[in-house]
Amino acid sequence: MIARLLTIAVLSLIVGGAAYAAPVVCPPGSDNFPPFYDDATLFKNAIASVANVEPSNQRLTGITVPHHLLAADLVALGFRAASGFRYKRIIILSPDHFHKTHKLYATTLHGFDTVLGPVAADTNAVRRLETNSDMIEESCLFDKEHGVRAMLPFLHHYFPEAKIVPVAMSVKARRGDWDRLAEALKPIVDQDTLIVESTDFSHYLPQHDARRFDQQTLNMLAAGSLDGIAALRQPDHADSVGALYIQTRLQRELFGAQPLVVANENSQEHTSDYVERTTSYVVALFGAFGPGFNNPARPKDRINYLAGDVNFGRAMKKILVRDGVADRIVDSVLALTGSRPLIVNLEGVVLPNVPEAIDDMTLAMPEGLAVDMLKRLHVAGVGLANNHAYDLGPSGYAETLRALDEAGIPHFGQGETLALADLDLVGLTDIDTNGSKNTDLLTPALLDRLLHENAARPVAAFVHWGREYKTEPSAREDMLADQMRLRGVSAIVGGHPHVSSEAIVPLAGGDVAEVYSLGNFLFDQNAERSSGSMLELRVFAQGTIFTRLIPLPNYFETGRK
Template structure:
């Protein structure tokens, strides 16, 4: 295998800015392409390295994996995640690395021999694609196209009965051309099809630049922004922006699927020597990810959940004290988080005993109930940066802090940082305590609390702002978000409006992912006037993050039924 890889490097030269490879030579007649990689051990070792990771328990409709076999374990991870289900057809989207297609796209009717066994082409599907002869040609470039060939041993192992439709994409293709190919693929892609996007990400950059470009790409993916993906640069962001665009578009339009990035690494991580020009890798799964999704994850990548407003007092207290209600709600939430760390916004004051005469707009909750629920939900942090933390003044705030400390639950207030294992959350509120007319509290000095020296530790602003029941930011919040972006945060996660945003918004070309409001989590308001979401936040070892928005049921109404 090493000899084969060296051969590819030797025959590739740069002429006029274009990579050139040896002339295309087709196998005799209709014979399969000969094996490209000779060493089966590389693939078997990679497959063994992910054997302990559970495949997705919900059917995937697409995966994105690298083709650089330095990251063979990541290729295996993507295929392993999809391997819980069978597929008749696999479409592979790859760059045409050596600029060998005369048209914009190439495919082939030939099959392939691999180090682990043969892979057949889906001749009927290929012919349908080749009917678009003005843009798709039959080609033997796949003999040496590693973007496809690196996939095939894994494909044979995990899906031995599947047939393939390989597609090599020219760098000359632009967005209108990608849209044409997407339309041509639609008759081929059905519910028995898995779309495999074979893409390496940021190229030829030092690691700190690669990290920034990767974060921009991850934020555009999280937002599902076709415009944002189309605006990414090649190869700074990816070696095939077109493949990423077509994958995202087909997944949305054919399956209603969203992406979930489960790995992001850089080639620098694979050696102790300094690498001046790196390549980065992404593994993404595409699916609908409904309740009880088992969320495949590597032990090295930490997952956190951020949720909105929580208060265990008033009417919420009454329903939680009913037989079985707290258990039902806890079970529902833990089925989503998998008992991973959860961070919430605690609205109100924790007291040993809540006075009966307290008014409804003063939020207070009993210590035993609050501490018990927070522990059962695996809460790893409580934000007190909100407009109800001082409802009973400084003494009430001190009581809350005492109760949380006694229960061993970390907390963070205005301008304070919650330092998790590999992530910093900074609490901020732009709204003063209930009963005060003070708003617009965030000053440059408070915003400067977001500045962190270690760029490999992502910082997230957990901010209380905006207007109740409004899901769109005002000019004030837009200005604050930009100031937070300039201070280097990876994500801005908001609360206070009691209603949830429906989307993740990428700011400034993807520098920051913003969720304006998570709405309610455990709060005594009906679904008629409120809503809630939870944000899944996955942290990767190079300091990038990927966020996914999960709509929540109304737990208050669940407890009333």
């Protein structure tokens, strides 16, 4: 069994995809293809390894998993995440590894036998797909195509009643061809369909290059950029860019679904021996993730949340002291974060007693309320690099630091680093004290604080910049973002405008993920003039990250109802 897996892995890593030596054979008549693997142990062990991962409590419409069985646990992870619901049809998108299709795409009416049980073909759906005979052929290549065959034992275990539509994709297909296949697939994709993209990612690269290419791919996925995905290189980024493109397009257009990457590993992580050139693996879930989503995750995943402007004073204080309001807000936030670490931008000064005569544009908040809310929200870090931290001068700033230190709440100001478990956050502000027209505080020396010695450890900039109520960066913010990129940051997360960006933007081909503004988190402005989002930032062992933007309700208005 292991020898056969190694042979398949070696063959699939040959640059240029040399043809598989053994001929492919079609079963007689309407018989199933015989089993491709002869030992069930690998599959059973992988299934057992993820048994404690809770399946998604919201219906998934697609998953992306590897097909190298060196990472069999990751294949099981993807199927396990989807296993909370039933599906009648499963479409498998796979590369044609050994160049066996004569047309752009191949499928088959034959079912498959596996070491865990049979998997039937959805013959009606296959016949409908094969009406596109100019680009899709009936083929025997699935006799040896591990991009499909590696999926089937897992599919039988988790979805024994589902029927499949396998599709193998030629490396010759280009974006226009991918669009044609997407249109051909649409009539057979419904609410009872799960689309499984069988794809391995960066190929034949030293580990440091693999990490960079993986990060570019993850950022294009996070942004949902079809143009960006289409520009990825095969096999540097993935062994089937077409499958990734079609999955993303169908998920968006048919389900309004977004991707959530829950694993990104490198083949080096699966052996103690040095691997000169590696293969990378991604597990992605696709769904319309709404309130109450349980966000399946392995214990080793490092997940943090970043949120925007917070002030527990002024009208927000009056809301939070009402019976039950603070409880409702805390419950809502923890339902989104799963009580994982949260980092916020604290706008204003924390004082034991807030003077009654303080003006509305000087932001100050009572220590007891602020500390209590920060602790209840599981805040693991408070950003103080903003234009309100010095509203009461150096003495007010010192009072804020004292209150946070006594409460054991970490903080980071201008140019300072908050060291999380697998991530460094650097606080930066380009804006002077409240009311100032200056937006030129960030100097090259301050930006150099983003340069950290451990290049394998991701660094994110938590930056206060721009103009209030403007959702687009100016030329200065674009310049600053490029300077941060050149200093090796993995993500740029902004605030100050009080309105949220609607999307993650990949910079420089995907090297960096930028969210220009998270807007408000807990701030006394209504939805007519403000908005807010939370950024989920997941760090993987190889130092790559995946970001997901989560729209937030206006908690100020929620508390007033």
